[in-house]
Amino acid sequence: MNPLLLFEKWLSEEKEQNNLKLPAACCLSTIGLDGYPNSRFVSLKEIKNQSFVLTGPLDSRKGREIKNHSKAALSFWWTCTERQIRIQGDVSEIPKPDAEIYFKQRNRDSKIVSTIFEQGREIQDIPYMQKLFEEKKAALGNKDVGQPKNWGGIYIKPIRIEFMEFKTSRLHERRLFEQTSNGWKMTILQP
Template sequence: MNPLLLFEKWFSEEKELSNLKLPAACCLSTSGLDGYPNSRFVSLKEIKKESFVITGPLDSRKGREIENHSKAALSFWWTSTERQIRIQGDVSVIPKSEAEIYFKQRNRDSKIVSAIFEQGQEILDISYMQKLFKEKKAALGNKEVEQPNSWGGIYIKPIRIEFMEFKKSRLHERKLFEQASSGWKMTIIQP
């Protein structure tokens, strides 16, 4: 069984039952530059080339962490279906041409934020940030927002995926898929 197909099935079932505004939200974990794990919520764009696609500024903390240690983890928790999926994998940068497509799909305000701010860097105060945003938005008018050079995306090619279905009995069903030389190997693990 291909765990990526199972992921897509579970994701589809969650979207059918859920009224979540961001059903593709997931927790991306990386190895911090200071040795501490680092996690943040991001949005899954799609599964492509047998990998999970995440986008954003590559010069951000997460981008620098991935450049330093090209392994990451994703965690999904879906409340409607009471399912959790944990993914560990190897990271590579998506081609610039693909990043351009994802950037064009973003809403205008998100594009403007990406164009004028350096994610995670210090700023004087919130009102200054809001003023800067309003000024840039007004200056742009109806012009297209250019994609910053630092904005791109990553593939996370899984080596391990765990699916967990929560049960009222507390006998949660867990299936662990691991990459082996002959393809995916599945084991059932205890709750």
């Protein structure tokens, strides 16, 4: 069985039962520049080329961490279906034409924020940040918002995916898929 197809099935089932604003929200964990794990929530764009696609500024902390150590983990927790998925994989940059497509799909305010700010860097204060945003928005008027040079995306090509279904009996069902030279190998784990 291809675990990426199972992932898409589970995501679809969660979307059917839940009206979450961000159904594809997930926790991305990287290895920090200081050696400590670092996690944050991001939004999965899609599965493409047998990989999970994420986008954003490539010079942000997460981008620098990934460039330094091209391995990452994703975790999904879905409350309606009571399922968890954990993914570990190797990271590579998506092609620039694909990044352009993803950037064009963003809402206008998100595009503007990406052109003004350096994600995760210090700023004077919140009113100053809001002022910069409003000034840029006014200056742009109805003009198209161009993609910044630092904005792109990554593939996380999974080497390991664990699916867990929570059960009231506490006999949680856990299936681990690991990539081998012969394809995916599935094992059942104890709860």
